[in-house]
Amino acid sequence: MPEIAIKATDAQLDAKYGLPKEVRFCTRCVMSNQRPASMPEFRHRPDRRGAKYLHIDAQGVCDACRYADKKEQIDWKIRESELLRLLDTHRCADGGYDCIVPGSGGKDSAYAAHLLKYKYGMHPLTVTWTPTLYTDYGWRNFRNWIEVGGFDNVTFKPNGRVHRLLTRLAIEHLLHPFQTFILGQKNLAPKMAARFGVPLIFYGESEAEYGNPIAETATSLRDASYYTMRNLEDVYLAGLPIPALMERHGLSLNDLSAYLPADGEALASSKIEVHYLGYYLKWTPQEAYYYAVEHTGFQARPFRTEGTYSKYNSIDDKIDDLHYYTTHIKFGLGRASYDASQEIRNKHLTREEGVALVRRFDGEVPERYVREVMGELGMKPEQFFELCDRFRSPHLWKREGGAWSLKHHVS
Amino acid sequence: MRRSSRPQVAIVDYGMGNLFSVKHACAYAGMEASTTSTAQELLAADAVILPGVGAFGDAMAMLARRDLVSVLRDIAASGKPLLGICLGLQLLMRESSEFGRHDGLGIIDGDVVRLEGGRDHGRAAKVPQVGWNRIHRRGAQAWTGSLLDGVPEDAYMYFVHSFYVRPVDPGLVVATTRYGPAEFCSGLRQGNVCAVQFHPERSGPDGLTIYRNLAARLPASMPEVQHA
Amino acid sequence: MTIRMIARLDIKGPNLVKGIHLEGLRVLGTPEQFAKAYYEQGADELLYMDVVASLYGRNSLLDIVARTSREIFIPLTVGGGLRTLEDIQQALRAGADKVALNTAAIRNPTLVQDATTRFGSSTIVVSIEAIRKPDGHYEAYTDNGREPTGVDAFAWARQAAELGAGELLITSIDREGTGEGFDLELTRRIAEAVPIPVIACGGAGTAQHVADVIVHGKADAVCMASLLHYHLIKQDGKKRRAGLEAEGNLEYLKSRRGFSKIQGTSFPAIKAFLGTQGMICRQPAGETVHA
Numbered sequence: 001m002p003e004i005a006i007k008a009t010d011a012q013l014d015a016k017y018g019l020p021k022e023v024r025f026c027t028r029c030v031m032s033n034q035r036p037a038s039m040p041e042f043r044h045r046p047d048r049r050g051a052k053y054l055h056i057d058a059q060g061v062c063d064a065c066r067y068a069d070k071k072e073q074i075d076w077k078i079r080e081s082e083l084l085r086l087l088d089t090h091r092c093a094d095g096g097y098d099c100i101v102p103g104s105g106g107k108d109s110a111y112a113a114h115l116l117k118y119k120y121g122m123h124p125l126t127v128t129w130t131p132t133l134y135t136d137y138g139w140r141n142f143r144n145w146i147e148v149g150g151f152d153n154v155t156f157k158p159n160g161r162v163h164r165l166l167t168r169l170a171i172e173h174l175l176h177p178f179q180t181f182i183l184g185q186k187n188l189a190p191k192m193a194a195r196f197g198v199p200l201i202f203y204g205e206s207e208a209e210y211g212n213p214i215a216e217t218a219t220s221l222r223d224a225s226y227y228t229m230r231n232l233e234d235v236y237l238a239g240l241p242i243p244a245l246m247e248r249h250g251l252s253l254n255d256l257s258a259y260l261p262a263d264g265e266a267l268a269s270s271k272i273e274v275h276y277l278g279y280y281l282k283w284t285p286q287e288a289y290y291y292a293v294e295h296t297g298f299q300a301r302p303f304r305t306e307g308t309y310s311k312y313n314s315i316d317d318k319i320d321d322l323h324y325y326t327t328h329i330k331f332g333l334g335r336a337s338y339d340a341s342q343e344i345r346n347k348h349l350t351r352e353e354g355v356a357l358v359r360r361f362d363g364e365v366p367e368r369y370v371r372e373v374m375g376e377l378g379m380k381p382e383q384f385f386e387l388c389d390r391f392r393s394p395h396l397w398k399r400e401g402g403a404w405s406l407k408h409h410v411s
Numbered sequence: 412m413r414r415s416s417r418p419q420v421a422i423v424d425y426g427m428g429n430l431f432s433v434k435h436a437c438a439y440a441g442m443e444a445s446t447t448s449t450a451q452e453l454l455a456a457d458a459v460i461l462p463g464v465g466a467f468g469d470a471m472a473m474l475a476r477r478d479l480v481s482v483l484r485d486i487a488a489s490g491k492p493l494l495g496i497c498l499g500l501q502l503l504m505r506e507s508s509e510f511g512r513h514d515g516l517g518i519i520d521g522d523v524v525r526l527e528g529g530r531d532h533g534r535a536a537k538v539p540q541v542g543w544n545r546i547h548r549r550g551a552q553a554w555t556g557s558l559l560d561g562v563p564e565d566a567y568m569y570f571v572h573s574f575y576v577r578p579v580d581p582g583l584v585v586a587t588t589r590y591g592p593a594e595f596c597s598g599l600r601q602g603n604v605c606a607v608q609f610h611p612e613r614s615g616p617d618g619l620t621i622y623r624n625l626a627a628r629l630p631a632s633m634p635e636v637q638h639a
Numbered sequence: 640m641t642i643r644m645i646a647r648l649d650i651k652g653p654n655l656v657k658g659i660h661l662e663g664l665r666v667l668g669t670p671e672q673f674a675k676a677y678y679e680q681g682a683d684e685l686l687y688m689d690v691v692a693s694l695y696g697r698n699s700l701l702d703i704v705a706r707t708s709r710e711i712f713i714p715l716t717v718g719g720g721l722r723t724l725e726d727i728q729q730a731l732r733a734g735a736d737k738v739a740l741n742t743a744a745i746r747n748p749t750l751v752q753d754a755t756t757r758f759g760s761s762t763i764v765v766s767i768e769a770i771r772k773p774d775g776h777y778e779a780y781t782d783n784g785r786e787p788t789g790v791d792a793f794a795w796a797r798q799a800a801e802l803g804a805g806e807l808l809i810t811s812i813d814r815e816g817t818g819e820g821f822d823l824e825l826t827r828r829i830a831e832a833v834p835i836p837v838i839a840c841g842g843a844g845t846a847q848h849v850a851d852v853i854v855h856g857k858a859d860a861v862c863m864a865s866l867l868h869y870h871l872i873k874q875d876g877k878k879r880r881a882g883l884e885a886e887g888n889l890e891y892l893k894s895r896r897g898f899s900k901i902q903g904t905s906f907p908a909i910k911a912f913l914g915t916q917g918m919i920c921r922q923p924a925g926e927t928v929h930a
Binding site: 427429431432435436438439464465466528534537538539541542543544567569571572610612613614615616618619 | 641642643678683708709710712713714731732733734736758759760761762805806834835836859860921922
Binding site: 282284286289290293295299300302303310311312346347350353356357360 | 659660662663665691694695696780782785813816888890
């Protein structure tokens, strides 16, 4: 039975992980100030030192909504011409690849890859880090992306034993079942770019659209600190420093290498650039869905994803449902909150509708896959739920009559 | 009594039927229509429409409960235009065999029997008939001067029914329709009483012609009468 | 006896929307514009579905039903979130001729019985939205294709007919919005199993698909959405974009793109094509076309 390294002092904090003690909801979308901004996952420590959270201004509007306003002012023709210039300087005529599109065949990577290849005449190499556990539709959509959409693909599958161990440790120390996937997916593309000698990488939307510091939206580039490291000593995986992983859990540096970011210096000299396509093209996630159905054989699932109302968002990994359940536990924000907020900003939903959806679906227990995922990781579902309870912050949760409930509901 | 300058049509409300579409069709054709179940208003109207959707026996019971049976007979006898639609056509008859034997209003001699299914143009003709079907004119002049005046011969109308009428006097039949093995009466006329098996308010422009014809035969604008 | 051609309008709030696999709420215009155009082009019936009614526990179609029934004089069926006899009553009062029941009926089949007793069989349409499972079974879904029920679509169809439903509206969730053709097996097996009319829905991409579902699917009526909508907006894009409120996913309309999966066509063209195949459809006023 692995140790559970939750420090006793954590339980004494009023608000865990440096979360803002006062809970505020955005008056435009349904996000709250408890939403964590992206941090490089390889710096993620159990106390979330240095973590930032969604900023809601004095008017009650969050940064993501402010950015959505700004988006309306953008001259997309100018942005597209910037894209064309960028692409022109990289486009290959000798039969090689000229850009890397990371993804798993979900609607966003399907859209990005297809546009780059068929509209803009580029020669993308798609790069995939496999989900922890493919769903049926996830696998089918991935295959269709390649077969119907028509792309070359390199797939990296990590060592199963290492992956299962690290994922389990991430759950135990961080209640973060998704960390290993994020680490793998975000770190893979720059490394592949270096190996293939293709310096241009395209992601879809910038996370800034969702609430990262608004300064990040001023550029098309993903900040290198997200995918490079300078010093192995700064790195934490599954909430543990590298030496602890190696000594306590018998992992070698080679075992861990797939989860480590590229070396900063080495990458700097390689001229690798990671761009967000969403900086250059107006990105409407729902339209990416239609596009993917139309062009790459994408299919939404025939059932609602647990915790939300959507059928096409992030449906390739069974562990996804657990991930959003843990965000609900840790931050009081489940999947419906994320999905609805994005759709409100895109004006597909009114705030009232968003609130109704959050009230109805947020925090739904992930019954569908929890047993299978836990079994895969060598854990029992009960352990997972026990851990969940320990990660509930007292400033968010109260216990009444044997049941947990949130202190604050969006309204 | 203040009289509106538009013709007044009373639609019999006996708790069954698509009153609102009938009302809207009347409005569209320039008539003022109201739904009512009181004898006084029915008798005062320029024309009466008897709509109906549902079972014959239930309908007669509802009419009886509202004391409308003799009122409708009086209206038929008064010479005022009376338009029966769908079940409303069937209720005019002497009797029906739907769910047992029931007496109708007896305004038209004849009975009501069940549509047979069978085949129709190579497909199963299911009962009830739900959908569009042609109405055929019985004789070149059969529709002239009637509510069907101006409706194209063999026009399509919308039907929803499981039963049809068999008037004893074939001379009353102005329109027939084929379904399955049968060719049944889809429209009849007895003086001021006109009734159709289909739903003219659901039959597009051709159906609306019937409402326009009704409007055309009603008293034109009346001067407004002011009371001191 | 004609085969009825029905236009299906999925509605969210003030907008007409069109998804794929009952997902996605891309706005294509306002329901009023489409309804009027289809009426004038010879639609035999209209079907209004409130696609988010179950999601939000509301039904907000009454206004648009009332407006429609003042100007459009063909049968109108209304569905989406109708849960009680009062809901049905309200829809009928607003001007609907028929109501379509799905979620509420599957959860509580006696509703079908009660509704047909109170309002008449011909008023009650039971809507079944089904997905084909890998083992060949068809499972019925509720809540706009979001909740599996474990109910076999064929068993439910038979039961609904026995409970007194006047018609069945059968939608293939796998096919709907894709333009790849109807699920012929689903339609045919139900049409052959029940004595009431069956309306096929989901997947029409060409007029040939419509012919196929009539001949091979044994449908008594055909319901179409994408096939008609994407064609209509091509003809009149500016008008479609005018008068839209800010709400909803308007990106597609603004972008003026096409949608390559759907060839798109209109009622007159479909009916003319079916005529050449020996199928009888109601022809527009003034024309008599003999089979």
